[in-house]
Amino acid sequence: MKKIFMTVALLSLFAFIVPKTATSDDNGCWTKIIYCDDGTQHLALVCDYQDWLTWHELLCGYVPGG
Amino acid sequence: MFFFSYSFSGFISKIKKKLIHNQNKLSIMRNIFLLILISFSMTSLAQMPYDYPLTDIEPAELIVTYSLKYQQDSLNPDFIRQSDMLLFLGQNVSKFLSHKLYRVDTIMENISSHAEFDEFLMQRNKPMPYVRYMIYKNYPKDKLTYIEHIPSSTFKFEEDLELFNWQLSGDTSTISGYKVQKAICDFGGRSWVAWFSPEIPYNDGPYKFNGLPGLIFNVHDTRNHYVFEMESIEKPTQKVMIDLKEKNFVETTKQDFFRAKDGFYNNIVSRGKDAGLDSKAIQYAVTSVSDRNNPIELKRK
Numbered sequence: 393m394k395k396i397f398m399t400v401a402l403l404s405l406f407a408f409i410v411p412k413t414a415t416s417d418d419n420g421c422w423t424k425i426i427y428c429d430d431g432t433q434h435l436a437l438v439c440d441y442q443d444w445l446t447w448h449e450l451l452c453g454y455v456p457g458g
Numbered sequence: 459m460f461f462f463s464y465s466f467s468g469f470i471s472k473i474k475k476k477l478i479h480n481q482n483k484l485s486i487m488r489n490i491f492l493l494i495l496i497s498f499s500m501t502s503l504a505q506m507p508y509d510y511p512l513t514d515i516e517p518a519e520l521i522v523t524y525s526l527k528y529q530q531d532s533l534n535p536d537f538i539r540q541s542d543m544l545l546f547l548g549q550n551v552s553k554f555l556s557h558k559l560y561r562v563d564t565i566m567e568n569i570s571s572h573a574e575f576d577e578f579l580m581q582r583n584k585p586m587p588y589v590r591y592m593i594y595k596n597y598p599k600d601k602l603t604y605i606e607h608i609p610s611s612t613f614k615f616e617e618d619l620e621l622f623n624w625q626l627s628g629d630t631s632t633i634s635g636y637k638v639q640k641a642i643c644d645f646g647g648r649s650w651v652a653w654f655s656p657e658i659p660y661n662d663g664p665y666k667f668n669g670l671p672g673l674i675f676n677v678h679d680t681r682n683h684y685v686f687e688m689e690s691i692e693k694p695t696q697k698v699m700i701d702l703k704e705k706n707f708v709e710t711t712k713q714d715f716f717r718a719k720d721g722f723y724n725n726i727v728s729r730g731k732d733a734g735l736d737s738k739a740i741q742y743a744v745t746s747v748s749d750r751n752n753p754i755e756l757k758r759k
Contacts, residue, residue, distance in 0.1 A: 440609075
């Protein structure tokens, strides 16, 4: 019982230590936050930094000079 | 004797218990260590969304900066987008992409952890490229390679370099002190006017344009929906390589690429759901894609 408790406790601690952003799905994609300059935020699955760029454009709108 | 025997067996039993306890502790520690090791190795084996090997092709001899002004919505002439574009000219090969995409690519090459990647994502005023294609000319030889990412794959297709049926005009002018000559052609469902300079002996230009006896300085379609204007020509002061990020490309044809691109924008609700967007975000995306009706190539064959 003690053994199970200790394992669960340490696993939970480990889950908190490892940043949430470093969790990959089966395809190697990562849930990332899309930060818009107006302060709004969205979550999107990102498999490549260009996914993030595309979703940023579609969700945050056009910034001149892009 | 009985007391001695009792104390001795008690002592042995205590030692046994201690040993079992220690073994349990060791076993737990070993399991935790293994778990951490497995988790870390899985994390490090996963493809990072910023980390790709680079292939150096050749050094750039000149870097030409163009300003691209384009009308994304054919019904809204008041909304003009602007992007600075870079043409890296090597002895045999050239690479064309937006300045901001080049900056992002360079930043990504120097990122080595998720923490650094997240830090970049959180920055205000980070470079946000809206023109995200890359065009390599004469790579491979006599071919043009077009690369563009559509979530969540990077597509690559080749075309022949000889795409343009230029007609040279006798009109001449001067741009930034260079003598230039006019040429016209029809391409992608638009009529184009180009000004090139035989004084810069590279038969290259912005976007896919090439094949004139000198560098194309300016080129625009006759409705001025897409206007490329040369802003500067520089010799790199230090070695700048024309390189290629070796991603797991989806190698395709031009037709299939545009089928995939249209499919993404036409099915933005389901694609947004696939990417885990909430309903509010999907609504933003639907609004954003509604005014994309004026691509540079109207005809794609």
